[in-house]
Amino acid sequence: MRNSVETSPTKVLAQGSEIAQGAAKHGGTIDLGPNTAVNIRLDVAAVRAAIAAYGNGKDELDKRRRELEKLVVEGRQFFMAGRDSLKPLLGYTYNMNWDSTGLVRSLKIPDYYSALLPLLGFFARYLEDRPTLELASRGITAL
Numbered sequence: 001m002r003n004s005v006e007t008s009p010t011k012v013l014a015q016g017s018e019i020a021q022g023a024a025k026h027g028g029t030i031d032l033g034p035n036t037a038v039n040i041r042l043d044v045a046a047v048r049a050a051i052a053a054y055g056n057g058k059d060e061l062d063k064r065r066r067e068l069e070k071l072v073v074e075g076r077q078f079f080m081a082g083r084d085s086l087k088p089l090l091g092y093t094y095n096m097n098w099d100s101t102g103l104v105r106s107l108k109i110p111d112y113y114s115a116l117l118p119l120l121g122f123f124a125r126y127l128e129d130r131p132t133l134e135l136a137s138r139g140i141t142a143l
Contacts, residue, residue: 009051016044072113075120079109082123082140086133101126 006012024037083103090097094107102122103109110116127134127142134141 009047013044013048013051016040016047020044068113072111072116075113075116076109076111078139079116079120079123081138082127082135083107083109085135085138085140089133 006015020037020040023032023035023040026032027036083101086101090101094103094105098104098107100122102119110119124142127140131142
């Protein structure tokens with residue numbers, strides 16, 4: 001007889017229940033040490049709880065990723081509008097005047113959060129230092 005250990009969560013739980021039944025049936029005649037039916041059922045319950053927590057965590061991660069994607073789109077739109085509003089003042093192509101806005105070597109706005117977030121911080125400080133450049137009517141402000 002071959003003893004195989006399952007890897008899918010559903011099969012692990014089923015196998016654990018079978019093992020607990022076997023321990024209950026044979027535990028009186030075979031010394032199973034700490035592997036009593038009660039302990040095995042507690043372990044199965046802990047695995048069930050861990051599987052549920054993992055599923056909840058995955059759902060929460062998916063939700064937060066979708067939220068982050070929306071915020072990246074909003075941040076890019078804000079930054080593009082702000083950049084475009086400053087082009088008449090700073091130039092329509094990259095030059096060193098753009099560096100203090102956070103746009104260095106290019107006027108391209110990144111589409112991933114790890115690059116966008118620091119640039120938004122630079123841009124906010126740029127507008128804080130130059131409140132006359134804010135366009136509240138278009139939502140282009142340091143806040």
